[in-house]
Amino acid sequence: MESITLNNGLKMPQLGFGVWQVPDEEATPAVKKALEAGYRSIDTAMIYKNEVGVGKALKESGVPREELFITTKVWNSDHGYDNALKAFDASLDRLGLDYVDLYLVHWPTPKFDQYIDTYKALEKIYQDGRAKAIGVCNFDIEHLERLLSECEVVPVVNQVERHPYFQQQKLHDYCKKHNIVLEAYSPLMNGKDVLNDQTIKAIAEKYRKTPAQVILRWHLQTGVIAIPKSVTPSRIEENFHVFDFELTAEDMEKIAALDKNLRIGAVPNEFHMR
Template sequence: MTIPRIALNSGTSIPQLGLGTSPLNDAEVERAVIEALEIGYRHIDTAVRYGNEVGVGRGISDSGVPREEVFVTTKLDGEFQGDDRAIAGLDASLDRLGLDYVDLLLIHWPLPARDDFVSTWKTFAKLQTAGRTRAIGVSNFKPAHLDRLIADTGITPAVNQIQLNPYVTRHEQREYNAEHGIVTESWSPLGAGGDLLTSSLLARIGAKYDKTPGQVVIRWHLDNGLVVIPKSQNAERLAQNLDVFDFALDADDLAEIATLDQGPGAGVDSDASGH
């Protein structure tokens, strides 16, 4: 099975479905990454803040899948914002991962009160030029933050990873990203706390296709052109999350799912996100 890929403005491409790894520890994530890669995943998402880059790296190495076939994302948090702190930050991440480069490096959140995200972005550009990362992007950035990055540096992020699911749809942010050639990637794609997956509406739609509510939600992300990174360490759930390429939601399904939207105030404030 081949997972579809979406082109990035860096000239590379990203698998549309990947494995999220928060909040797994090193031992848990190592097993999950091996299992995921064995059944066909080719995209692994981690971060310094997750504290599991060592386990992610071990899982990739132990899986036997060639490095060039695995798309690896990591994120640098506030400790590495400002001046050229991101250089040492990525060096340490690569050491923990046991890799020479990552495929995508993200600023984990803007922290606008510190006003260091533009200087950090300039350092990210240096890291991309040096071949330490194939693409650069951001996480939890609002349009105002992106406007500033682009205006001050002339460099548009390849990806903006934001909290996004049928409860938290962020239409305006998605439209902004699309207009600027930024790929939108969904974190917490199955919702928080499990409430979304108990929706009778999603269960009814799933019954049409012999799919679970979770599979319907993942398909919703795919059908909306989003990159989606559900997280699990359960082998059965990992396989279920991947088994979403033999159906597509129709217009009526999408219209019904749209009624789940809880409005623009839903979700985590990106300025204070701990994702």
């Protein structure tokens, strides 16, 4: 496992395991399998409704807590200072943990204009040592600029949609400038077109790897944290085997040229679900 040192000195595994859209009862065996495969970073959220299942897997796995890196997130309906503090307590309770390694604001939902107060609650949680690091998800540059001017703690990560067809290079450059690590969800585009891309397939053949492994390796080599999701044991294993090869500069350039600005998820400024 390769890790990235965050801006507060905390080390975070560069490859994590995501559980979005995994039902609670399926989360336990999936997370246990991921931990057996070697993953140590698990990414969940209140809105996924599987924190209980994730917590059960962590407890039953036998992996020491200090070896784990657990992320969860505050949902849009819990924005606001007091609400976010209560939501964090509830997440800790469901996970069965005394602290999390990373707590994130899930969406800025600018229409409600509460993400600054919400983040200030995360600062309090961080100062109290109940989250070892804090950050954000789905923040565009304008949201980050406001946060950096009105809050004290620089987010350690910005978790956003990113894959070869939607590379978010301008946002990535901005985050690097401010020592914020980009973290990619949907790193494989949710198994859609990108896995069948002819360029990716040709590179995969060259290294005797799968398209998914090539894409994950590309993420790692661009300095991004990736959190692929799967409940299929063979894929969970496959996605982890990306540390025994390295893409050439030429292959990295070929993948960089695939960017189509093709977003498959919601646009942050237009997403206001609560």
